[in-house]
Amino acid sequence: GAGVSQTPSNKVTEKGKYVELRCDPISGHTALYWYRQSLGQGPEFLIYFQGTGAADDSGLPNDRFFAVRPEGSVSTLKIQRTERGDSAVYLCASSLNSHTGELFFGEGSRLTVL
Amino acid sequence: QQQVKQSPQSLIVQKGGIPIINCAYENTAFDYFPWYQQFPGKGPALLIAIRPDVSEKKEGRFTISFNKSAKQFSLHIMDSQPGDSATYFCAASMAGNTPLVFGKGTRLSVIA
Numbered sequence: 406g407a408g409v410s411q412t413p414s415n416k417v418t419e420k421g422k423y424v425e426l427r428c429d430p431i432s433g434h435t436a437l438y439w440y441r442q443s444l445g446q447g448p449e450f451l452i453y454f455q456g457t458g459a460a461d462d463s464g465l466p467n468d469r470f471f472a473v474r475p476e477g478s479v480s481t482l483k484i485q486r487t488e489r490g491d492s493a494v495y496l497c498a499s500s501l502n503s504h505t506g507e508l509f510f511g512e513g514s515r516l517t518v519l
Numbered sequence: 520q521q522q523v524k525q526s527p528q529s530l531i532v533q534k535g536g537i538p539i540i541n542c543a544y545e546n547t548a549f550d551y552f553p554w555y556q557q558f559p560g561k562g563p564a565l566l567i568a569i570r571p572d573v574s575e576k577k578e579g580r581f582t583i584s585f586n587k588s589a590k591q592f593s594l595h596i597m598d599s600q601p602g603d604s605a606t607y608f609c610a611a612s613m614a615g616n617t618p619l620v621f622g623k624g625t626r627l628s629v630i631a
Contacts, residue, residue, distance in 0.1 A: 409562070447621030447623050450618040453618055507568075510563050
């Protein structure tokens, strides 16, 4: 498809485990964003990539969270030593260039930490 | 500190009514104000956006009204339909590659 693709759509893990969430942006979009959405809340910014580099990671809650985008396309959000409070929908979005253009969101990866 | 405050939290209107959702912000450096629509199980999708050089923007049945002095903006949906039932988020950002900050959302139900 032509949209932003996220896998897995659902992930259930145990407290303390490591998880990876993948995002495949729209082809040609240089900007990629990760947001986290808890139940009944708006999306909360985590990190933004322009090309391969993290241009702004100020939203990452702590050092258990890390994201990469090695070739400037697919990105992986990595969460170490998961905690129950990490349970949320992790949304990926891409845009043609900067923040003040349209963000195209994927359907999200729902993470449940038991 | 919540940078964009959205109200109401939920809203129920009859088909054909005009729901209005409001947002207020504090940071006067914000210069881009979009509204996103989200259906259950889907990601948010851009509905309409405005910049502070205009006070109103219309796209189809959707209108943004912007009041720069009051630091408020609102979404109006004309002739609302049951298919408009969704959660709506206001957002804001500044020029210079700063991230969008979102409101907490308004769950709209349009009943026939």
